[in-house]
Amino acid sequence: MTTSIIPTLENLYDVTQQHQDNRSYCTLQWRRGKLLVKLPGQVKQPYLPSLNSKRSLIECLQHSPVSLVSIDPKLGEALLRFWADACEQAHKPIFLRIPAGNKLPKQPNQPLQRLIDWIAALMLLLLVSPVMLGLIILMQVYSPGSLFCREWHVGERGKLFRAIKFCSTTKHNITPLGRWMRKYSLDNLPQLFNVLRGDISLTESHSWTLEDAVQLNQLPEITASWEIEAQSNALQLDTQTL
Structure with missing residues (x-):
């Protein structure tokens, strides 16, 4: 049985309509231990004011089954740093969702x-x-x-x-x-x-520096299949653990 460390939220909340220009809001979706952090979309989401606090976000990540975080660079440098700092302290790896057309620095696999x-x-x-x-x-x-x-x-x-x-x-x-x-x-x-x-x-x-990655990542995104599936499901904090 899984429990949530965040209180059950009854009201879903349309971020796109009410806070379209506020970059402190983001959509959270997760599947198979991967948390996707992206710009507010059309899917209604629970409002999580506690995640505006870095300490609360760190504790949330520490007690979650999330194995890695994938974040949209379109969220902006400030919010990316906020999440990166929190993931570092929670010991969770964090990745930018970079379009396939952009050549990333390579790490030796052999x-x-x-x-x-x-x-x-x-x-x-x-x-x-x-x-x-x-x-x-x-x-x-x-x-x-x-x-x-x-x-x-x-x-x-x-x-x-x-x-x-x-x-x-x-x-x-x-x-x-x-x-x-x-x-x-x-x-x-x-x-x-x-x-x-x-x-x-x-x-x-x-x-790349984080600033370079945000500026260079302007090409249309090629989204992984697990992310496409995740877009059809809202984040259910009352039945899953963030």
Whole structure:
């Protein structure tokens, strides 16, 4: 027997008609452990004000049978970050629904290629470690503050991951040292740790930022079959667990 951690909601609510321009609303549909987050559609949905709270959303995801989250990039960067942060803290993988025509960064699928990437990244880290140490010292002297920043990037099959970089800005301004590091791509050296983790490959080292993915994803969507089926069924929170 399944129970919902959200109280049963009696009134269904047409998001499209009442809040068409409010990007804080979205349609939730799920099937076989996959939660689809998309723009408000014609299907009436329960109104879930608790999901506007990140803490409530995290707890909801943690106690749900959802194995992964697929989110529509048309929801906008702010809402994507909101869901990505919540999924990260709930330990649920999150993927962007990218059209098939857009070429995503590739991650090596072959174990041998993955092993080669791991060994090469480890050797490169050993070689550039004096450079990275020198940069850390310079950053502490000329632009004290956070040494590393973790930005949302898009990897294989649209999976969101945190790319590790040297911080080249303070608040909203780029520092002279940061400008110099960007010129020679030295701020990207910590992404070798992402290669070790399997987020990206050395052969396909470039990955989209979340902002790039939202801007580039303007082609008509090619929706997976499970998503097409899900569109015919409203999310039933009184009988299923979110």
